[in-house]
Amino acid sequence: MSRLQVVSGKGGTGKTTVAAALALALATEGKRTLLVEVEGRQGIAQLFETEALPYEERKIAVAPGGGEVYALAIDAERALLDYLQMFYKLGSAGRALKKLGAIDFATTIAPGVRDVLLTGKACEAVRRRDKQGRYVYDHVVMDAPPTGRITRFLNVNDEVAGLARIGPIHNQAQAVMRVLKSAETAVHLVTLLEEMPVQETADGIAELRAADLPTGSVIVNMVRPHVLDEEAVRSAGTAGRRKDIARSLSGAGVSGAAGLVGPLLEQAAEHAQRVELEREQRAALEALELPAYELPLLSEGVDLAGLYQLATELRKLGVDTGADAGGNAQ
Amino acid sequence: MTSSMTHGSTLQDTPLLEIDALLDDPGIRIIVCCGAGGVGKTTTAAALGVRAAERGRRAVVLTIDPARRLAQSMGIDLLDNTPRPVDGVEGDGELHAMMLDMKRTFDEIVEAHADPSRARAILDNPFYQSLSAGFAGTQEYMAMEKLGQLRARDEWDLIVVDTPPSRSALDFLDAPKRLGSFLDGKFIRLLMAPAKMGGRAGMKFLNVGMSMMTGTLGKLLGGQFLRDVQTFVAAMDTMFGGFRTRADATYRLLQAPGTAFLVVAAPERDALREAAYFVERLAAEEMPLAGLVLNRVHGSGAARLSAERALAAAENLDEGRIVDQGAGKAAERGSTGSSPTPSAVEPDSEYPYEPKPEPEPESEPEPDSESGRPSAPPTSQLTAGLLRLHAERMQVLSREQRTRDRFTALHPEVAVTEVAALPGDVHDLAGLRAIGDRLASGGLPAGAG
Numbered sequence: 001m002s003r004l005q006v007v008s009g010k011g012g013t014g015k016t017t018v019a020a021a022l023a024l025a026l027a028t029e030g031k032r033t034l035l036v037e038v039e040g041r042q043g044i045a046q047l048f049e050t051e052a053l054p055y056e057e058r059k060i061a062v063a064p065g066g067g068e069v070y071a072l073a074i075d076a077e078r079a080l081l082d083y084l085q086m087f088y089k090l091g092s093a094g095r096a097l098k099k100l101g102a103i104d105f106a107t108t109i110a111p112g113v114r115d116v117l118l119t120g121k122a123c124e125a126v127r128r129r130d131k132q133g134r135y136v137y138d139h140v141v142m143d144a145p146p147t148g149r150i151t152r153f154l155n156v157n158d159e160v161a162g163l164a165r166i167g168p169i170h171n172q173a174q175a176v177m178r179v180l181k182s183a184e185t186a187v188h189l190v191t192l193l194e195e196m197p198v199q200e201t202a203d204g205i206a207e208l209r210a211a212d213l214p215t216g217s218v219i220v221n222m223v224r225p226h227v228l229d230e231e232a233v234r235s236a237g238t239a240g241r242r243k244d245i246a247r248s249l250s251g252a253g254v255s256g257a258a259g260l261v262g263p264l265l266e267q268a269a270e271h272a273q274r275v276e277l278e279r280e281q282r283a284a285l286e287a288l289e290l291p292a293y294e295l296p297l298l299s300e301g302v303d304l305a306g307l308y309q310l311a312t313e314l315r316k317l318g319v320d321t322g323a324d325a326g327g328n329a330q
Numbered sequence: 331m332t333s334s335m336t337h338g339s340t341l342q343d344t345p346l347l348e349i350d351a352l353l354d355d356p357g358i359r360i361i362v363c364c365g366a367g368g369v370g371k372t373t374t375a376a377a378l379g380v381r382a383a384e385r386g387r388r389a390v391v392l393t394i395d396p397a398r399r400l401a402q403s404m405g406i407d408l409l410d411n412t413p414r415p416v417d418g419v420e421g422d423g424e425l426h427a428m429m430l431d432m433k434r435t436f437d438e439i440v441e442a443h444a445d446p447s448r449a450r451a452i453l454d455n456p457f458y459q460s461l462s463a464g465f466a467g468t469q470e471y472m473a474m475e476k477l478g479q480l481r482a483r484d485e486w487d488l489i490v491v492d493t494p495p496s497r498s499a500l501d502f503l504d505a506p507k508r509l510g511s512f513l514d515g516k517f518i519r520l521l522m523a524p525a526k527m528g529g530r531a532g533m534k535f536l537n538v539g540m541s542m543m544t545g546t547l548g549k550l551l552g553g554q555f556l557r558d559v560q561t562f563v564a565a566m567d568t569m570f571g572g573f574r575t576r577a578d579a580t581y582r583l584l585q586a587p588g589t590a591f592l593v594v595a596a597p598e599r600d601a602l603r604e605a606a607y608f609v610e611r612l613a614a615e616e617m618p619l620a621g622l623v624l625n626r627v628h629g630s631g632a633a634r635l636s637a638e639r640a641l642a643a644a645e646n647l648d649e650g651r652i653v654d655q656g657a658g659k660a661a662e663r664g665s666t667g668s669s670p671t672p673s674a675v676e677p678d679s680e681y682p683y684e685p686k687p688e689p690e691p692e693s694e695p696e697p698d699s700e701s702g703r704p705s706a707p708p709t710s711q712l713t714a715g716l717l718r719l720h721a722e723r724m725q726v727l728s729r730e731q732r733t734r735d736r737f738t739a740l741h742p743e744v745a746v747t748e749v750a751a752l753p754g755d756v757h758d759l760a761g762l763r764a765i766g767d768r769l770a771s772g773g774l775p776a777g778a779g
Contacts, residue, residue, distance in 0.1 A: 011367015012596065043600075101517035112460065146367060148395070164555040195755045197368075199398065227722065228715040236712055248713040252643035252650075254635065263631030264716040271719055273753040299725040301599055301733070 002186040004126045004179065005141045005216065008150040008204065009190030010197040014221045016043040017302050017310065018190045018295070019143040024311035027067030031138040034125050035060075037073040038118040039145060044071050049304050055079075057125075063311070070137070072125070076107040079117040112156035116173050119154065123179040147189055147204035154180050154187070155211045186216030191285070193220060193278040198285060205288050218290050220282075222297040226275055233272040236265055293317045344738055347592075347621030347745035349770040353382045353488070358590050360481065360583070361620070364493045365594035366604035370625040373756055373765060374594050374749075375492035376404060376427070380759060381766035382488050383416075383425035390426040390486040392476060394469070394494045401429060403758045411435060413480070418759045426486065430494075435472040436462040443569045452565045457558040469494045470504075471577070478580040503615060590620035593744075595737075597627050597730035602737045609741050621745035623769065624734065628726050628751050637724035644717035647710040747772045 005022060009015035016037075023035040034057060037044050042052045048060045053073040061069040080103055081094045097103050107114045128136045145153045160173040179185060187208055191201040201218060208215050235241065242261050249257035285292055295313055298306040352358060363375045372393055379391035390413050391404070404416045404427040411434040413426035440452050452458050461468060473494055480489050583589065591612055595605035605622060612619045738746075749768045756762060 012369060012598075012601070046600075046603075105517050166554070224722070227719045228712070232712050232715060235708075236716070241709070241712075244709040245713050245716065248647065248709050249643065249717075252646040252710075252713065252717070254639065254643045254717075256634075260632045260635060264720055266631060267719055267723055268716055270753045277754055299722065299729065301729050 002184055002214070002216065003135070003137075003139055004122065004185040005139060006144045006150075006154065006185065006187040007141060007190060007219075008144045008147050008187065009219075009221075010147050010192075010200045013190045013192050013197050014302070015146070015190040016041075016143050017047060017307065018188075018219050018221055019141050020044060020047050021295075021307055021310035021314055022188075023069050023139070023141040024061060024063050024067075024308065025314035026139040026141065027061075027063035027069045028315070029065045029067060031067045032136070033067070033069050033139040033141060034137040035069055035071045036122050036125070036140060036142045037071070038122070038142065040073065040075065042073065044073065044143065047302070047304075047307060064308075072121075074118050074121050076114045076117050077103055079121050080107055080113075083117065083120075112160040112173075113169065115153050115156040116160050116169060116176060119156075119180065120172050120176045123176045126179060126184065144187075147200050150187065150189075150204060151207040151211050151213065154208075154213055181212060181214065183214065185214050187213055188216040188219055190219045190221050192222055193281045195277070195281065198281045202284065202288060205290065215290060218285055218288060218292040220285070220292060220294045223294045224274070224297050228268055228271060230272040230275060233265075233268045236268060344742065345621075345745040346772045347623070347747035348772070349378070349381070349747055349766075350385070352590060352620055353378065353385055353387065356487065357588055359487065359588040360477070360489045360491065360590070362491045362493065362584065362589065362591045363594050363623075364591060364608055366601045369594050369596045369601050370749075371594045372492045373400060373762070374592070374623055374625065374769070375490050376400060377756075377762045377765035377769060378592075379404075379425050379427065379490045380416075380419065380762045381770065382490065383419045383423035384421040384763070384766075386421060386423045387488045388424045388486050389488040389490060390428065390480060391490045391492070392428055392430060392473070392480065393492045394430050394473060400756065403756065403762065411438075411476075413486075416759075430469075430473055430476055432469045432472040433462050435476055436468070439475065439573075440566075440569070443572055444565070448565055448568075452562065455558060455562045455565065457555075457562040458566075461562075474580045475576065478576055478583065481583060503611065503617075585615070585617050587618065589618055591617055592620055592623050594623045594625060596625050597734050599733050602733050606737060606740055609744055619744065621747065622737075624746055624748045626751040627730060627748045628723060630720070630723050630727060632720055633724070633727065635720060635724075637721040637728070640717040640721040640724065644714040644721070647714040647717070650710055 005019075005026075007015050007019035007022060009018070020035060023033045027033040035044060037053070044060070045051060045053050048071070050060055053060075053071055055073060055075045055078045057070045057072045059068055060071045063069060077098075081098070084094055084097075094103075107117070122140055122142050125137055126135075126140045130136050144150055160169060164170045164173070189201045189204050191197040205215055205218075236245065242265070245264075246257045246261050249260060254260065293314070294317075295310055298309065300306065302310070352361070361375075361378060363371045363378070365371050372395075375391055375393060379389050382389040393401070393406075404425075406414055406416075406427045406429055410429060411431040413428040416425040416427050419425045437453060440458075441449050444452060470493075473491070477489065477491055480486065584591075593605045593608045593612075595601040609619060609622075738744075747769055749765065752761075752764070756765060
């Protein structure tokens, strides 16, 4: 079972929601998960309906059965200052560096340094142990950058290792890469049953595989129920049938039935078209040969209750959170 | 008022975003589409380009990483950094399209502004290679550069820009400034200092800062890295002013009256929240906002039938079917209920209470099936399905309405146009044209009530 779950997905597919639900789902029976945000959008705080998260780990939710979810919004600038403090006891010199623009340079412009800091912090949480030698967090879930950038984001350590050929950042990058490429990590992609997200998912999986990063599952989000199949819709169009439907409608207590049949059938035709498109997209996802899970569309949108509902769904699905059952818990 | 409308009264209060007036205005030379990821920015930009061209303008669309089939629909499926004519546009205008190649754009700038040997040194520098391959902000900066270049050529009378899928929509505005200020900022001057400072007065403080910093960064990143950066900076030195000047010029161009920003959003909470940020930010930057494109809005021709009533009716039908299928079982439940008023099915009442509100006079399917008698059970099943589908649609509608209302309450001044959701994706010019029609018609084609 992987201990670092990286959740990515095309913009608009709900990757932050899925990451949060996954963290909740994994926090069962006394387990503790850490949900990490790396893009500074405070999406987690909004989802859990709390105020903006500071740069510190804090408990944001309790899961059924007594599990706990902690959250952390990693800020690259703060992470770098911490890092400098830890290794160089910089103290106020850190502030001077900031004034000179060096921190800004290192976290926004310098290739990959920012990403090393972000992934490094997450990997540190994965490996952290308490005094008894037990892991502090059973699972770490990362709400990662979108699919188009995920491979570069995770693989950037290689790039940094190439650029910074010696020194602590180099070593840090190597250490982080060892975690990311191990069975301890699984990268999941969130998608919708629509053409562009599925295409992006396929591209993303190919890139991850090419970079030798461990792929986890595909999580299909916002799946609508299939109310009518195509055949039912096709048979519905005939004139005689329309009358029957009108009669059936008024029989069920709907007034003005005659005027409703047309629009209702139109909606059904759109639905049937969607069902057909979704079938194609499911087939495309199957070709990826990864475990796939489906989460329902919540008609009310995702609020806190909806988040718990999705977590329950994930638990029911028994989401396979690891590429392999690594089990190196010691 | 709400009767046959798919949306409530707020639409009447919100100014309508007149897309055609915008596209026809010869004073408008740049339209920038921005918004959160996954809301349809690229498709919107492409549809605007097609419509503008077909209304007679010489338009060019600058897209950032479009989906392959969308790119194919405009004939730009090959990654290309120069505008290509799009075939199949009707009318007097012209459409060109191009896809931003960030690295190529950066390389071209270097090649254009440095002598060949210096350009070579820059292009081969490992730091440059990483920077140009797309780290934080480079794509946004290069999109701005390209926009500036296109505008400077004055070959088109309308440029439609799709913005990069940024971490945050605001990155697009921030990145050029950030890169610009980095490139001629204090830090760079410090890195350059050893090479050019030569013991001027007043440099003492900088020297101290410098040695502390390069010392620290050197330790942290390794000496080679810092030397790479210094070499890069030295080679780029002559170009820095140019970067800053162009970034500033493009920034001012975006504030000029010839530019119109369109914020694109889907009627979802996150997308509209991002849209609200953008509206506020554009105002703060004094950049001209034309309005909001609300994409993928659902409508219904049967909006007067509420979700609750549709579900209740569907339940009626289902219960009726159970009765029809197993006539005996209905009797077992001892119902033949006293007098169920047809519409008064309590929402929470499952069949234990009123299993048969349905056998009302003419609702009994069998008696009056003139066409072909026993088609009754499938019809009621089908009808129940249609009603459930409708209920789902109405739930989507009301959720979209709520999120939209929240936005409108915050920003009543923002003109809005709504684009009805299409069941499938867009792959060709005809599809883009259809989106353009929807963009221009403003409200939803709600269908007859």
